[in-house]
Amino acid sequence: MSLHRSAILIVDDDPGVRDVVARCLQREHYRVLVAGGIVEARKQLAHDDVIIALVDITLANGESGLDLLNELHQSRPDVDVIMMTANSDVTSAVDALQKGAYDYLCKPFPFQVLAAAVKRAVDRNRFAERAQMLDQIDAQRAASEEHLQQFLMSLASVIDAKSRFTSQHSRRVSGLSRLLAEALGMSSDHCDLIALGGRLHDIGKIGTPDAILDKPGALTADEYGIIKEHPALGDELIAPIKDLAVLRPMIRWHHESLDGKGYPDGLPGHQVPNEAWVVKTADYWEAITSQRPYREPMALGKAVRVLRGESGSRIPAHIVETFIEAIQGHPLAVAPSAPTARPAVEADIDLARSVKVIRRSAAQLASLEGDRHQHSQQGGAGA
Numbered sequence: 001m002s003l004h005r006s007a008i009l010i011v012d013d014d015p016g017v018r019d020v021v022a023r024c025l026q027r028e029h030y031r032v033l034v035a036g037g038i039v040e041a042r043k044q045l046a047h048d049d050v051i052i053a054l055v056d057i058t059l060a061n062g063e064s065g066l067d068l069l070n071e072l073h074q075s076r077p078d079v080d081v082i083m084m085t086a087n088s089d090v091t092s093a094v095d096a097l098q099k100g101a102y103d104y105l106c107k108p109f110p111f112q113v114l115a116a117a118v119k120r121a122v123d124r125n126r127f128a129e130r131a132q133m134l135d136q137i138d139a140q141r142a143a144s145e146e147h148l149q150q151f152l153m154s155l156a157s158v159i160d161a162k163s164r165f166t167s168q169h170s171r172r173v174s175g176l177s178r179l180l181a182e183a184l185g186m187s188s189d190h191c192d193l194i195a196l197g198g199r200l201h202d203i204g205k206i207g208t209p210d211a212i213l214d215k216p217g218a219l220t221a222d223e224y225g226i227i228k229e230h231p232a233l234g235d236e237l238i239a240p241i242k243d244l245a246v247l248r249p250m251i252r253w254h255h256e257s258l259d260g261k262g263y264p265d266g267l268p269g270h271q272v273p274n275e276a277w278v279v280k281t282a283d284y285w286e287a288i289t290s291q292r293p294y295r296e297p298m299a300l301g302k303a304v305r306v307l308r309g310e311s312g313s314r315i316p317a318h319i320v321e322t323f324i325e326a327i328q329g330h331p332l333a334v335a336p337s338a339p340t341a342r343p344a345v346e347a348d349i350d351l352a353r354s355v356k357v358i359r360r361s362a363a364q365l366a367s368l369e370g371d372r373h374q375h376s377q378q379g380g381a382g383a
């Protein structure tokens with residue numbers, strides 16, 4: 001409700017008073033409606049966007065402005081009522097205030113007094129309207145945070161339900177990713193995001209047949225081709241949720257490689273963001289140190305040597321070295337001996353906190369993209 005659309009209703013049985021008050025308010029650029037009695041006032045109120053009513057206490061035909069005040073108080077609490085009264089009727093005016101009138105004016109009133117009273121009421125009305133809008137925005141935000149929490153919960157549950165191996169794998173990758181992010185000195189929000197990215201990095205595997213995931217032997221070229229579809233599939237799955245854009249690089253690019261021979265996009269190494277390197281490293285370590293249906297876990301010393309073999313060729317060297325240092329003596333370095341019973345999703349994801357971090361990061365991302373767009377436009381104009 002904006003001021004130019006909203007109106008002030010004058011209810012007075014004296015046409016002379018209606019006319020003078022209306023002209024005064026129109027000079028102040030208010031939109032004005034008039035009514036001679038309660039029935040006419042009801043019609044105006046039903047068809048127009050009235051925010052203030054100036055109501056004479058004593059109306060013709062035995063009607064009382066106090067009755068209209070009562071009616072408005074019940075049915076239209078958004079309308080602020082200013083009573084108008086003769087000087088001799090101050091007791092009724094005070095009574096009106098007690099019954100919920102916003103203000104009263106004693107006739108005859110100078111124009112400035114009328115204008116000031118109406119302005120106060122309009123300001124109050126607009127303030128109340130703004131407060132109500134903020135309440136609604138807060139309620140909508142809370143509802144959308146709840147939806148996002150439920151969506152994250154569903155994603156994590158889908159991974160858990162896929163197989164005992166994917167459940168244990170994603171939980172350990174999440175822990176190892178956080179460990180590495182912390183060792184790299186990333187902020188606490190960034191570490192939370194990376195832990196969540198690690199937990200969801202293989203979400204695209206819901207499209208990979210169990211027979212391939214759990215195959216107790218070497219994969220054929222075709223089967224390997226199907227496995228390689230999971231990062232792009234996972235990315236497609238979360239792409240429609242705009243707030244989750246901050247997780248997409250970790251889901252889509254955790255199998256990219258420094259030499260540009262990774263998948264699904266074969267990105268040159270310098271285009272792969274740090275978060276994706278962190279999840280890739282944690283993922284790689286988890287895979288070689290855990291039990292699979294077709295092989296035993298690698299011993300720690302051998303796993304360190306194998307990971308170092310990737311350093312500088314497939315994974316940036318400083319990421320590999322920081323990771324190896326961070327896992328020394330850490331319980332996550334070694335996989336549990338066998339897949340255990342699945343803990344609840346909430347055991348390793350603080351959903352409410354995750355949603356708040358995602359929201360903050362999404363806002364930062366939007367502002368970075370805005371800056372980038374502005375810079376590119378400025379650059380284009382200068383070229």
Ligand SMILES: [Fe+2]
Nearest residue numbers: 201202254255
């Ligand atoms: Fe993967």
Ligand SMILES: [Fe+2]
Nearest residue numbers: 169201202283
């Ligand atoms: Fe993985």
